Amino acid sequence: xxxxxxxxxxxxxxxxxxxxxxxxxxxxxxxxxxxxxxxxxxxxxxxxxxxxxxxxxxxxxxxxxxxxxxxxxxxxxxxxxxxxxxxxxxxxxxxxxxxxxxxxxxxxxxxxxxxxxxxxxxxxxxxxxxxxxxxxxxxxxxxxxxxxxxxxxxxxxxxxxxxxxxxxxxxxxxxxxxxxxxxxxxxxxxxxxxxxxxxxxxxxxxxxxxxxxxxxxxxxxxxxxxxxxxxxxxxxxxxxxxxxxxxxxxxxxxxxxxxxxxxxxxxxxxxxxxxxxxxxxxxxxxxxxxxxxxxxxxxxxxxxxxxxxxxxxxxxxxxxxxxxxxxxxxxxxxxxxxxxxxxxxxxxxxxxxxxxxxxxxxxxxxxxxxxxxxxxxxxxxxxxxxxxxxxxxxxxxxxxxxxxxxxxxxxxxxxxxxxxxxxxxxxxxxxxxxxxxxxxxxxxxxxxxxxxxxxxxxxxxxxxxxxxxxxxxxxxxxxxxxxxxxxxxxxxxxxxxxxxxxxxxxxxxxxxxxxxxxxxxxxxxxxxxxxxxxxxxxxxxxxxxxxxxxxxxxxxxxxxxxxxxxxxxxxxxxxxxxxxxxxxxxxxxxxxxxxxxxxxxxxxxxxxxxxxxxxxxxxxxxxxxxxxxxxxxxxxxxxxxxxxxxxxxxxxxxxxxxxxxxxxxxxxxxxxxxxxx
Ligand code: ADP
Numbered sequence: 249x250x251x252x253x254x255x256x257x258x259x260x261x262x263x264x265x266x267x268x269x270x271x272x273x274x275x276x277x278x279x280x281x282x283x284x285x286x287x288x289x290x291x292x293x294x295x296x297x298x299x300x301x302x303x304x305x306x307x308x309x310x311x312x313x314x315x316x317x318x319x320x321x322x323x324x325x326x327x328x329x330x331x332x333x334x335x336x337x338x339x340x341x342x343x344x345x346x347x348x349x350x351x352x353x354x355x356x357x358x359x360x361x362x363x364x365x366x367x368x369x370x371x372x373x374x375x376x377x378x379x380x381x382x383x384x385x386x387x388x389x390x391x392x393x394x395x396x397x398x399x400x401x402x403x404x405x406x407x408x409x410x411x412x413x414x415x416x417x418x419x420x421x422x423x424x425x426x427x428x429x430x431x432x433x434x435x436x437x438x439x440x441x442x443x444x445x446x447x448x449x450x451x452x453x454x455x456x457x458x459x460x461x462x463x464x465x466x467x468x469x470x471x472x473x474x475x476x477x478x479x480x481x482x483x484x485x486x487x488x489x490x491x492x493x494x495x496x497x498x499x500x501x502x503x504x505x506x507x508x509x510x511x512x513x514x515x516x517x518x519x520x521x522x523x524x525x526x527x528x529x530x531x532x533x534x535x536x537x538x539x540x541x542x543x544x545x546x547x548x549x550x551x552x553x554x555x556x557x558x559x560x561x562x563x564x565x566x567x568x569x570x571x572x573x574x575x576x577x578x579x580x581x582x583x584x585x586x587x588x589x590x591x592x593x594x595x596x597x598x599x600x601x602x603x604x605x606x607x608x609x610x611x612x613x614x615x616x617x618x619x620x621x622x623x624x625x626x627x628x629x630x631x632x633x634x635x636x637x638x639x640x641x642x643x644x645x646x647x648x649x650x651x652x653x654x655x656x657x658x659x660x661x662x663x664x665x666x667x668x669x670x671x672x673x674x675x676x677x678x679x680x681x682x683x684x685x686x687x688x689x690x691x692x693x694x695x696x697x698x699x700x701x702x703x704x705x706x707x708x709x710x711x712x713x714x715x716x717x718x719x720x721x722x723x724x725x726x727x728x729x730x731x732x733x734x735x736x737x738x739x740x741x742x743x744x745x746x747x748x749x750x751x752x753x754x755x756x757x758x759x760x761x762x763x764x765x766x767x768x769x770x771x772x773x774x775x776x777x778x779x780x781x782x783x784x785x786x787x788x789x790x791x792x793x794x795x796x797x798x799x800x801x802x803x804x805x806x807x808x809x810x811x812x813x814x815x816x817x818x819x820x821x822x823x824x825x826x827x828x829x830x831x832x833x834x835x836x837x838x839x840x841x842x843x844x845x846x847x848x849x850x851x852x853x854x855x856x857x858x859x860x861x862x863x864x865x866x867x868x869x870x871x872x873x874x875x876x877x878x879x880x881x882x883x884x885x886x887x888x889x890x891x892x893x894x895x896x897x898x899x900x901x902x903x904x905x906x907x908x909x910x911x912x913x914x915x916x917x918x919x920x921x922x923x924x925x
Contacts, residue, residue, distance in 0.1 A: 299350030315346030817841030
């Protein structure tokens with residue numbers, strides 16, 4: 249061991265003195281260790297920092313004041329090498345370590361060690377600084393940087409950082425995602441690589457060529473890697489980036505906004521068209537259509553109402569009802585409006601008067617409230633139809649209907665009265681007809697008896713049974729005979745007609761040999777036609793021709809027709825023709841006689857009617873023959889008609905149905921069957 253010289257002592261004392269002095273002013277902890285690492289000096293700041301007094305730490309190893317996790321670093325302070333050379337890994341370095349306070353609390357420190365040789369022995373001087381505050385600030389910085397980065401990458405807007413020439417320096421994740429480039433690709437690109445070329449050409453002011461600054465917020469179009477065009481809104485500003493001047497541009501994707509704007513424009517366009525169409529429709533509807541605000545002013549009107557008031561549509565707008573209509577009428581309209589405004593409910597089909605330039609008219613009006621978002625009535629829509637004509641029509645119709653009803657009532661009464669009268673007449677007619685028939689039947693019967701007696705006695709007289717008559721007596725008796733026979737014929741005919749009319753006569757169908765019957769009639773008439781020199785011609789008559797009819801009555805028909813033909817024919821011939829048709833037999837009696845004038849056609853079948861002419865008058869007759877003939881034909885369910893030409897001749901045709909016999913037989917069977925029930 250070396251002896252300590254006075255100089256050394258002096259020297260040491262001097263150093264110690266300097267150190268102590270220094271340590272008084274030092275903010276940092278200053279400690280001294282010997283070559284074994286034991287603490288030999290501990291200043292006030294060290295005491296304050298670690299909580300140990302100098303006394304407590306002297307001869308302690310520095311390691312015990314350092315946190316074990318940092319120990320390996322502290323270990324580097326290893327003093328074995330240091331002892332000899334004053335060299336150590338930690339010497340002349342600043343280490344960041346964790347110190348341990350007396351109360352065991354750990355805190356960050358910065359330790360700087362330097363070697364000092366004192367009396368040939370290496371000592372270490374350590375300066376320890378509490379770096380808690382710095383560490384905290386650093387952490388905060390790191391945190392905020394982290395936040396910024398997160399924000400940078402997660403913000404919905406794309407952020408481009410460009411140098412002043414327009415080259416990309418940095419971009420955020422949104423930019424990459426939106427345009428489809430990777431960050432490293434961006435860093436090789438220029439802002440013009442993403443700007444739509446046509447837009448740059450159209451708007452050269454879009455980007456300042458010199459500075460590449462977007463002067464204001466502008467809308468432009470960016471082109472993605474895949475060529476997709478994306479409308480954006482971009483704003484750029486010159487700033488510092490990593491201490492270099494740069495342009496920071498923020499771009500927002502406005503695709504959705506553009507779509508919305510487009511939709512809005514389209515809907516505006518549609519609305520305009522719709523509004524035009526609506527106006528056109530409203531103007532062409534023949535009704536008053538308008539809407540008003542709740543203060544009684546017109547907001548919109550159609551052409552009809554404008555025309556009605558001789559005004560232009562725009563002249564009406566903003567006006568109140570009271571400026572257009574007489575006060576009373578305007579008030580009445582307004583009262584209805586107020587009802588709609590306060591109740592919020594429509595008023596439909598109000599009939600109201602309407603004062604126009606052409607006079608008073610009538611309207612059928614409906615008022616409908618338009619409710620706003622707050623549920624209040626904002627407008628009233630009014631539609632009115634002019635019902636003046638309809639009203640007029642209605643009152644006319646009413647008057648007409650009333651008149652008609654009265655007329656109908658009156659006429660019905662008249663008709664009823666007439667019907668009543670007619671019924672009475674019919675009753676009377678029926679009564680008198682019955683009376684007439686009965687009367688005629690009785691009278692005919694009553695007359696025939698004495699007449700038959702007259703004829704009988706006359707015949708006896710003529711035959712000279714009561715003595716020979718002189719010329720004159722014979723003459724008179726012949727007259728009596730002729731007249732009596734005529735009277736008897738007439739009475740017989742009247743009786744027959746009456747019987748047929750009162751349905752007292754039935755026909756008795758028999759099989760008739762037509763040839764025989766015709767021959768029989770003709771031979772009866774022979775004296776008559778021989779006298780005149782007339783020819784009787786028979787046509788269509790087959791031998792043994794059979795027909796079915798009531799023998800007596802059928803004979804009467806033939807007799808009447810043939811006798812008439814002979815009576816009214818002076819020369820020529822009388823033809824009887826028979827025709828066998830499908831369902832009936834036809835009989836025609838034709839003559840070449842005087843004929844019948846057309847004007848007399850309607851009297852031929854009427855009772856007691858004869859054609860008025862000197863010739864007819866000269867021929868005896870009663871005008872009953874054809875009336876009876878027709879009835880007999882009808883009894884056989886046949887028809888009779890004639891054709892005639894005055895001076896040329898006449899042809900009577902009558903028919904008898906073939907099935908008459910079966911019909912009559914059937915009737916008979918049914919009748920007898922019924923009578924037996
Ligand atoms: P009547 O022969 O007794 O006068 P009828 O009833 O037989 O009565 O005939 C009515 C009238 O019809 C006759 O008076 C005559 O004027 C007209 N008449 C009938 N048959 C003929 C005929 N064949 N030719 C012309 N006139 C006829």
